[in-house]
Amino acid sequence: MQDTEKSLGLLADLIDRAARAGADAADAVLVEGVSLTxxxxxxxxxxxxxxxxADVGLxxxxxxxxxxxxxxxxxxxxLDELVERAVAMARAVPEDPHCGLxxxxxxxxxFPDLDICEKDEPTPETLAEMAGRAEDAARAxxxxxxxxxxxxxxAATTIAMAASNGFAGAYSRSRHxxxxxxxxxxxxxxxxxxxxxxxxxxxxxxxxxxxxxxxGEKAVARLNPRKIASAKVPVIYDPRVSRSLLGHLxxxxxxxxxxxxxxxxxxxxxxxxxxxxxxxxxxxxxPRGLRSRPFDAEGLASGRRNIVDGGVLSTWIMxxxxxxxxxxxxxxxxxxxxxxxxxxxxxxLYMEPGPSSPEDIIADIGSGFYxxxxxxxxxxxxxxxxxxxxxGQWIEDGELAYPVSEVTVAGNLADMFANIxxxxxxxxxxxxxxxxxxxxxxxxxxx
Numbered sequence: 001m002q003d004t005e006k007s008l009g010l011l012a013d014l015i016d017r018a019a020r021a022g023a024d025a026a027d028a029v030l031v032e033g034v035s036l037t038x039x040x041x042x043x044x045x046x047x048x049x050x051x052x053x054a055d056v057g058l059x060x061x062x063x064x065x066x067x068x069x070x071x072x073x074x075x076x077x078x079l080d081e082l083v084e085r086a087v088a089m090a091r092a093v094p095e096d097p098h099c100g101l102x103x104x105x106x107x108x109x110x111f112p113d114l115d116i117c118e119k120d121e122p123t124p125e126t127l128a129e130m131a132g133r134a135e136d137a138a139r140a141x142x143x144x145x146x147x148x149x150x151x152x153x154x155a156a157t158t159i160a161m162a163a164s165n166g167f168a169g170a171y172s173r174s175r176h177x178x179x180x181x182x183x184x185x186x187x188x189x190x191x192x193x194x195x196x197x198x199x200x201x202x203x204x205x206x207x208x209x210x211x212x213x214x215x216g217e218k219a220v221a222r223l224n225p226r227k228i229a230s231a232k233v234p235v236i237y238d239p240r241v242s243r244s245l246l247g248h249l250x251x252x253x254x255x256x257x258x259x260x261x262x263x264x265x266x267x268x269x270x271x272x273x274x275x276x277x278x279x280x281x282x283x284x285x286x287p288r289g290l291r292s293r294p295f296d297a298e299g300l301a302s303g304r305r306n307i308v309d310g311g312v313l314s315t316w317i318m319x320x321x322x323x324x325x326x327x328x329x330x331x332x333x334x335x336x337x338x339x340x341x342x343x344x345x346x347x348x349l350y351m352e353p354g355p356s357s358p359e360d361i362i363a364d365i366g367s368g369f370y371x372x373x374x375x376x377x378x379x380x381x382x383x384x385x386x387x388x389x390x391x392g393q394w395i396e397d398g399e400l401a402y403p404v405s406e407v408t409v410a411g412n413l414a415d416m417f418a419n420i421x422x423x424x425x426x427x428x429x430x431x432x433x434x435x436x437x438x439x440x441x442x443x444x445x446x447x
Contacts, residue, residue, distance in 0.1 A: 004170035007032065007160035014058055014079055015164050021087045023060040025101050027163035029297070029338050030056045030074075034156055038127035040135055041149035048124055057338030060086040064095040070339035098324040099341070101165045101298070106330075108169065108301035111294035115287045117156065117172040118201045127152035133208035134180045134215075141216025143184045143223065148192070150180035150212070154202075167299035175290065176202045180212050184219040191222035193373075197429065200288045218372065221393070225405040228394060228446035234368040235409055235442045236361070236395065239425065241374050242351075242434040246280065248413055250346045250432075251381050253313065255322025255333075264384035264414060265313065272311045273417050277354055280308035282317070284332070284347035290431040291347040297334040298342050305331065307349070317344045351434040354422035358436040361423050368395035369444050371409065384413035408445040415441065 011028040018026040032054045039046040057070035060083075067089030071082050135150035153176070160170035179196035195215035197206040237245065257263040265273065274280075284293050284302035296302055298320050306314055316326065319334035319342045335345035354361075362370070375389030387410040393400040416439050423436040 004158065004160060004172070007158065008162055008168050008170055010056070010074060011160060011162035012168065014056070014083065015162060017079065017083045018058060018060050018087060019164065021083050022062070023087050023090065024063060025061040025164045026059060026086075027101060027161065027165075027167075028056065028058045029336065030054070030160045031338055032158045034121075035153065036121065036124065036127065036155075037151060037153045038124055038131055039149050039151045040128060040131040042147055043132065043135070045128060046149060055338040056082070058082055058086045059341065060090045061100065062087070062090040064097055064099060065090050065093050066096060066099045066341065067093055068339060068341060096321075098321045100320070101163050102167070102300060102320055102330075104165050107165065107167045107299045108295040111169055111171065112285060114171075114285060114289070114292045114294060116174070116200050116289065116292050118174045118176070121156070122154050122176075122202065127154065130178060130208045131180075134178055134212040135182075137209040137212025138180050138182045138216040139212075141182075141213060141220060143220035144182050144216045145186060145190070146183040148181040148183065148194075151178070153177040161295075161297065161299060163299060165299070169295050169299065171294050173292070174200055176200070176205055178205060178208060178211050180215045182215055182219050184216075185223050189223065191219055191225075193218035193222055198290060200290060204288065222391065222403050222405070225391070225403040226394070228369075228404050228407065228444065230443070230445045231367065232441060232443050234365050234395075234438055234440045235444065236358075236365075236368060236370040237434075237437045237439065238370065238372045238392070239427065239429075239434060239436055241371050242437045243430055243432045244374060245416070245420075245437065246349050246351060246432050246434055248379055248381070248386075249280065249307075249417070250317060250349060252384070252413070253307070253316050255316045255318035255326060255344045257381065258316050259322050259325035262382050264382060268313050269316065271313060273313050273414070274308050274311040274420060275418070276311045278308060278311050278420060278422060279306055279352045280349070281305070281352060282307050282333075282346050282349045286348045286428075289348040289428070293347060296332045297336040298330070300330055300332040300334065302332050302347065307346075317346055319344045346432070348428075349432045350426065350428065351422055351437070353424040353426040353435045356421075356423055358423045358425055361421050361436065361438045362395060363398040365395045365398055369393075369404070369407065369409065370395055370400055379413070386411050386413050386416060404446070406446070409442055410445060411439070411442045
């Protein structure tokens with residue numbers, strides 16, 4: 001991994017340069033990363049990619065004006081030019097009354113060890129062998145006839161941040177990933193599906209054989225889909241797609257959207273929007289979490305929060321700017337890259353599991369739809385209207401009966417949230433996670 005002391009020294013020097021150039025305040029971010037990706041298809045190596053990058057971004061303030069300039073060149077001359085441009089732009093842009101650094105008394109003062117970085121880089125041979133085992137397992141599933149390939153990846157990133165308010169901090173994180181995509185059937189009746197796994201540590205990944213087997217079985221399960229008549233029925237979201245509902249929630253309670261009034265939940269703080277049994281958590285301090293971080297992108301301490309507590313919306317997701325707009329305090333959810341200002345973003349977001357098994361929440365459904373894949377982006381964050389293409393399995397008499405495709409599921413997120421039931425099969429696999437969930441009263445549009 002990168003030398004964090006050296007990175008922080010570079011940022012401190014950059015901030016000093018900005019002050020000498022006339023900036024009233026400044027912060028800077030340095031992101032250094034390395035990644036390795038191996039692809040195999042039909043039992044043969046297809047590609048090997050390795051990438052290394054380093055990007056630095058400076059945000060300069062002149063009063064209530066701010067400007068950001070980034071560069072991948074960290075030489076002395078390039079940094080001089082970076083500072084000159086950032087300060088000149090800050091003098092020219094319109095004022096933003098809500099911008100600015102955090103006060104020193106609310107900055108993070110200690111950084112917990114979250115165990116989010118595996119320091120040993122895997123060899124290309126290790127990743128190739130893993131991808132090969134996954135593809136072999138998928139192709140061994142009866143009915144699988146072709147492969148789009150398997151991919152094994154590793155990446156490590158160091159993030160360093162410093163600011164003229166006295167903050168300085170850095171951390172490193174890693175991620176391992178494995179994916180495989182295969183086809184089942186023949187000719188025009190072929191179907192495709194995939195599976196993947198990701199984890200901070202390689203030892204926490206699902207086995208290559210398990211990932212491959214799941215991909216093959218999912219592809220075969222989609223063969224010979226039927227058309228269905230339009231109906232209003234209960235809909236079951238597989239965990240692979242149920243997490244998308246949390247993504248829609250996070251967007252609707254994003255402090256920037258709330259401040260602009262462009263969300264259907266803008267007046268729902270401290271009100272019940274889910275059933276009593278639903279609790280949704282954001283936990284940036286979860287050990288080995290895929291999106292864990294010891295501090296946010298403005299140097300504030302991170303902490304676990306119940307975003308929805310017993311069905312009640314308890315907080316917005318805010319950075320400093322949106323909190324100032326709303327007359328509130330930041331929730332420590334600032335995120336940023338090197339070329340953009342901070343903005344609110346969730347970390348390890350998940351819905352707590354319910355008491356029942358997936359089979360239990362399906363058992364009383366006479367006719368319904370089990371969704372395994374969603375298509376398109378037909379969600380209106382202002383009104384909550386929801387309409388997406390979907391594939392999956394039709395439910396009859398409490399059992400998965402046959403595959404269906406070319407279906408649209410529609411409703412309104414406010415109604416959907418109010419009619420959710422969570423199963424107990426939560427697994428932390430994606431960074432945003434939910435168990436199998438049931439949503440009653442949705443419209444499924446078929447033929």
